[in-house]
Amino acid sequence: MLDISDLRVYFDVFEGEARVLDGISLHVGEGETVALVGETGCGKSVTIKTVLRILPMPPARIVSGHIVYKGQGLLAMPEEALHALRGREIAFIPQEPMSSLNPVFTVEEQFTELIRWQGRYRVGWLERLAKSFDGAGKRAARERALDLLEKMNIPDPVRVMRSYPVELSGGMSQRVLIAMALAGNPSLLIADEPGTALDVTTQEQILRLMKERVETERLAVLYITHNLGVAREMTERIYVMYAGHIVEEAPTAELFRLPRHPYTQGLIASIPKLTGEEVVGIEGRIPDYVDPPSGCRFHPRCEHVMAVCREIKPELVPIGPGHRVACHLYTSAPAGP
Amino acid sequence: MRYRDYLIRRLLYTIPALIGLSMLIFAIARVMPGDPARLALGPEASEEQVAKLRKELGLDLPIHIQYVHYMRGVFQGKLGVSLYTNRDVIVDLKEYFPATFELVTVAMLLAVAVGVPLGILSAMRKDRWEDHSTRVFALSGVSMPRFWIGILFQLVLAYHLGLLPVTGRMAADLPAPARITGLYLVDSLLAGDFVALKSSLLHIIMPAVTLSLSPIAQLMRVVRASMIEQMRKGYILTARANGMPENLLVYKYMLKNAFIAALTIIGLLYGFFLGGAFVVETVFSWPGMARYGVRAFIYKDFNAIIGVVLVIAVAYAVINILVDIAYGLLDPRIRLGAEAREA
Numbered sequence: 001m002l003d004i005s006d007l008r009v010y011f012d013v014f015e016g017e018a019r020v021l022d023g024i025s026l027h028v029g030e031g032e033t034v035a036l037v038g039e040t041g042c043g044k045s046v047t048i049k050t051v052l053r054i055l056p057m058p059p060a061r062i063v064s065g066h067i068v069y070k071g072q073g074l075l076a077m078p079e080e081a082l083h084a085l086r087g088r089e090i091a092f093i094p095q096e097p098m099s100s101l102n103p104v105f106t107v108e109e110q111f112t113e114l115i116r117w118q119g120r121y122r123v124g125w126l127e128r129l130a131k132s133f134d135g136a137g138k139r140a141a142r143e144r145a146l147d148l149l150e151k152m153n154i155p156d157p158v159r160v161m162r163s164y165p166v167e168l169s170g171g172m173s174q175r176v177l178i179a180m181a182l183a184g185n186p187s188l189l190i191a192d193e194p195g196t197a198l199d200v201t202t203q204e205q206i207l208r209l210m211k212e213r214v215e216t217e218r219l220a221v222l223y224i225t226h227n228l229g230v231a232r233e234m235t236e237r238i239y240v241m242y243a244g245h246i247v248e249e250a251p252t253a254e255l256f257r258l259p260r261h262p263y264t265q266g267l268i269a270s271i272p273k274l275t276g277e278e279v280v281g282i283e284g285r286i287p288d289y290v291d292p293p294s295g296c297r298f299h300p301r302c303e304h305v306m307a308v309c310r311e312i313k314p315e316l317v318p319i320g321p322g323h324r325v326a327c328h329l330y331t332s333a334p335a336g337p
Numbered sequence: 338m339r340y341r342d343y344l345i346r347r348l349l350y351t352i353p354a355l356i357g358l359s360m361l362i363f364a365i366a367r368v369m370p371g372d373p374a375r376l377a378l379g380p381e382a383s384e385e386q387v388a389k390l391r392k393e394l395g396l397d398l399p400i401h402i403q404y405v406h407y408m409r410g411v412f413q414g415k416l417g418v419s420l421y422t423n424r425d426v427i428v429d430l431k432e433y434f435p436a437t438f439e440l441v442t443v444a445m446l447l448a449v450a451v452g453v454p455l456g457i458l459s460a461m462r463k464d465r466w467e468d469h470s471t472r473v474f475a476l477s478g479v480s481m482p483r484f485w486i487g488i489l490f491q492l493v494l495a496y497h498l499g500l501l502p503v504t505g506r507m508a509a510d511l512p513a514p515a516r517i518t519g520l521y522l523v524d525s526l527l528a529g530d531f532v533a534l535k536s537s538l539l540h541i542i543m544p545a546v547t548l549s550l551s552p553i554a555q556l557m558r559v560v561r562a563s564m565i566e567q568m569r570k571g572y573i574l575t576a577r578a579n580g581m582p583e584n585l586l587v588y589k590y591m592l593k594n595a596f597i598a599a600l601t602i603i604g605l606l607y608g609f610f611l612g613g614a615f616v617v618e619t620v621f622s623w624p625g626m627a628r629y630g631v632r633a634f635i636y637k638d639f640n641a642i643i644g645v646v647l648v649i650a651v652a653y654a655v656i657n658i659l660v661d662i663a664y665g666l667l668d669p670r671i672r673l674g675a676e677a678r679e680a
Binding site for chain 2: 049052054056079083085086087088091092094096099100101102103104105106110113114117118119120121122123128164166167177180181183184190
């Protein structure tokens with residue numbers, strides 16, 4: 001349903017050209033839940049902002065690649081046509097609940113107006129004036145909003161509708177945002193780590209609710225997260241991203257059973273466990289994008305680094321059913337670590 | 338409720354501020370060099386005549402006693418006699434203040450009507466020719482001296498093209514409209530006198546436009562900056578990604594946030610021009626308060642000085658409270674007394 005191929009997005013920054021996305025390809029099938037996992041700063045958010053076409057350009061610049069949704073190329077699509085897809089086909093759940101609702105309007109105003117005008121690129125003021133007398137339409141939009149809020153287990157939806165965003169807790173705002181994303185009955189949901197800004201129990205509740213809604217509505221989801229545990233709970237398939245490259249792709253169970261890429265192995269090892277085993281982190285940090293390491297961008301942090309890693313960028317190669325990895329350990333030497 | 342209490346408290350706070358100001362300006366008006374009695378009577382008057390006038394004016398009393406006398410008058414609606422017009426200052430102010438208020442109000446309305454849309458335009462078309470040309474306009478609006486622009490308008494629009502009257506508030510052969518508010522535009526409208534309305538409209542165009550140029554420029558820059566800031570906000574990106582129509586997003590969801598910053602500028606400029614429209618009033622022979630005030634300073638007409646300063650201070654305070662009320666209406670974070678969260 002969603003196909004991203006060879007996407008390159010560069011940023012023009014003071015130091016030069018930051019190659020933040022350097023040939024990303026990924027695929028989300030109908031009704032499939034897919035995670036894009038990686039550390040903060042690896043380019044996940046840039047990827048989805050490019051898909052949604054809300055990336056500020058400049059400084060960003062799309063250098064190459066295609067994004068195809070249900071047969072339509074999104075990158076070349078005019079804004080007017082894009083608006084027909086936004087919310088109704090592809091919807092977005094942001095990461096920061098506290099700053100993602102407009103602070104100077106009530107939930108009711110922003111929610112019902114979204115319901116009433118979604119999909120349109122512009123609305124004439126005459127038309128708006130005419131609709132403002134349409135009591136039935138208003139009530140219908142209000143009912144729909146209340147219904148969506150209720151489905152997000154919001155205890156007092158009428159009060160929430162009357163509230164301004166500052167009067168709501170982070171968890172409540174996040175629920176409102178998910179409800180708003182579902183308002184247009186989209187087929188694909190793009191979620192940017194919802195709940196990360198919240199405390200763990202609230203996040204857990206919200207993720208469970210979201211999962212429930214996704215299952216009942218049979219939505220496809222592209223889920224962005226830095227948390228492998230969340231990805232495991234929420235999705236069927238995982239892409240692991242490192243510094244603007246996809247380094248491994250596998251069905252979720254397979255990835256946890258047999259992680260191949262040293263970076264994936266490191267990520268899994270760094271998940272804190274309740275059994276109290278020592279957590280092993282990955283040394284070093286995400287590299288500089290203006291002057292990235294040559295060859296494999298992970299090589300300065302890799303325990304298994306070989307001479308070839310410094311020279312040649314590894315390609316994604318199949319290594320099992322649905323499992324692909326971009327690492328020279330599996331191309332030059334057949335034996336795994 | 339808490340917000341209303343806050344506004345009432347704000348209103349009460351202005352009272353001690355005004356009393357303090359009245360003391361200050363009272364003292365300054367008296368320690369300024371020059372003897373008002375001597376200035377009023379001229380160099381020909383004898384010492385005895387001057388001493389007699391000083392006694393009449395109470396200038397021979399200690400300053401705190403003078404202040405008490407003055408304040409007693411204020412509470413009876415008297416601001417003391419002007420040495421220049423020989424009328425109570427309050428009578429003068431009633432005549433001159435509405436003219437200034439009318440001029441400044443029209444200029445500020447113009448500034449908002451032009452500056453805000455231009456600011457939005459240059460933000461939306463950032464770094465394109467629309468943005469660059471409004472930037473040039475803004476720069477010239479701020480930097481060109483107002484008296485020069487005023488004279489230029491008079492020369493071109495009035496003298497060469499004959500489109501507009503050169504000076505004054507209304508054609509000399511027309512009677513002033515029956516006084517209700519003192520604002521000619523409003524009074525002539527209320528009286529249904531469309532000849533007078535047209536004449537006063539034509540007269541106010543040039544001075545109001547001249548006065549509005551720099552506020553237009555400042556408003557434009559502020560609106561541009563805050564609209565650009567809004568474009569990057571999470572709530573705007575989220576609303577766009579979920580299909581909120583683009584023009585609603587800009588003219589409603591961004592603008593309401595951006596306008597809060599513009600409001601500060603509007604309030605400040607309004608207050609500033611009430612006391613500072615002197616140059617424009619002089620160029621266009623506008624019978625306003627600024628001209629009256631300057632004349633008062635030159636002749637050391639101390640009652641008039643205090644009166645003018647107090648009127649400006651009260652107007653400033655009132656405008657500030659109105660701006661506060663408008664803040665509350667626009668921004669629930671202020672109204673709810675909640676800490677403004679970083680959005």
